[in-house]
Amino acid sequence: MRFSKKTMAAMLAAAMIVSAFSACGSSSGSAGTTTAAAATSAAATTAAAAAGSSDSGAAMSDSDRIISAAQAGKVGNWGLGNEYEIFALLTKYGQENKFLSQAFDMDGFDDDSITLASAMTYNELGLVQNSYEGGYGYGDSVGIIDMNNEGVAMLEDNLFCTKAFAEANPNTVKAFISASMKGWKYACENPEEAAQIVFEAGSSVSSDHQAYMASEVKKLVETDTTGSTVTDYGKMDEAAMQQTLDLAKQYISLDDSTAAEKLQALTLDDIRSTAYWTDAMAGSFDAPEKTDVSIQLKWLPQAQFMGYFVAKAKGYYDEVGLNVTIVSGGGDIGETTAVNNGTVDFGVTWVSNLISANAGGMDLLEIAQVYQRSGLVLVYKK
């Protein structure tokens, strides 16, 4: 009996030692591949540097930058439905659709583990460039690659609800659009005041950053993908919407074959209706059917959503007979789910997220397109 206990203990110890050895073996194996990869990336960098110097010291072109970062596996994005424009860009330059998962700060960019980092013009880019609280203070020493200029722009922040809600409460929807767009107009005309309103409403970031964000959001709301000025707030530009849908069909990959088939069959009419917005802007709507409504933001309270905060603070919602609750986003339950299951009435999401939600079986309807161009850029150190 005693002997067998000893044998068992010895066996167990042996098993532990063997497993430890095998683990060491595998880790040394991966270390070997690492060295090889490092050598390749070093070679790529040298080649790129050589190309640069042969160009009599001229700066690296954007295409060289994208290719070398992609080869080194140092293109960053947050993933989670934010990656499609990056995929489109990588495909455009013949690169594999892979990215490093970027945290919601810019530390990865700061410590060079990511050389081409995703940034929203109104948020992360400001943090990288500016030196206020939370900023990294890079100033002009960073450059950007703009998705709009690269022709891979997908539309972002919109306004949506479920089809059923829109059909049951058309006047509520129109009144909500009307007051919200009035809020956006005022916010874009007075970005500093709008930033202050958002800050007071419970901001997640500093007032300096809020002011920066308001000034950048204004550009996205008032300029389209081609750079022309837009004066109709919330307009759904046919060409930009179609480009977004086309890119979505190409780059959103769904494992669920039913959803994947539905995605390919989607048309613009399945994801948006211009009728509510047209009536809202013409002011032709009656008293709202439902007066207490809520809207869920895509992220934490910040100037990205200033139009809604301004409309509430300035009483525009009261004018049309609505009592609006603004619900903060940023959790792991997306705004599409919250709107779909009726937790909230309206939501702000990216068009691509609405498309994948509808492909997955939801029946959501975009009723206004607030951002007229993509706010996504890739930022690099010059």
Place this chain on the structure above:
Amino acid sequence: MAAKVNKKRRSAVQSVVCPIIFGIALIAAWQTGLLHILLNTDEYVLPYPTRILTIMGENGDKIMTNVWASVQVAVFGLIFGSLLGYLIAIFAATFPKFGSGGLTIVSAFNAIPIVALAPVIINWTKDVSSEAEVRSTVAKVIVVTVVSMASMSVNAYRGLTELPVFSDDLMKTYAAGKLTEFTKLRLPNSVPYIFTALRVSVPGSVISALVSEYFAEYVIGVGRQIRENILIAQYSTAWAYIVTACIIGIVMYAVLMVIETIVLKKRR
């Protein structure tokens, strides 16, 4: 004698048949939509089992790639953590003066939420390798190591110190040295306690592997797929990965049970 057999049979019925009946009833309620009414949810957030299984069937290769990534992290983390935990327990048993204090600190690691631990370790291991896949794997393995270390050290310490009555006195009368006492008494005595620890840390290692994938730089793993799909509102696919995660946990636990039965057979 007959009563004893009867009792045994009844306990077998209770431990095998009842869970199976409950499981079948649950799946039936789920498939027929009864569960949706009870939980006040829709078939969108809680898709039918057939839909989930179809997706799992269609994506076998992709799911297996992610499963391997997750299982590797869980298993290596479990091995390193358990070895480390056992070494700590030996240290604590050998030097009882600082040992028990040290154990308290180690078990405090168990109280750190994985969601807090993972980002810290991922930032800390950024210089490990220039290749994201390698450094992400290292970071995830460290998270699992820390989590499995705690339960092993506390349990193994008990196994090394809570000896049968008079057994250490017996060793002393044989004039056995510390090493002999360790190899012949303490080590064998700790074996059942090792399995007690593993029963906790095996499911724990799977959970911590899946959660640490949320934060890793390199995008791979069952946990990451669950989060990705929920955020882009693909609940059916997310459920396919949730079911996969459950299977990983059950299989690893079953393997542990088999090993435990074999190792401890002669003790019963």
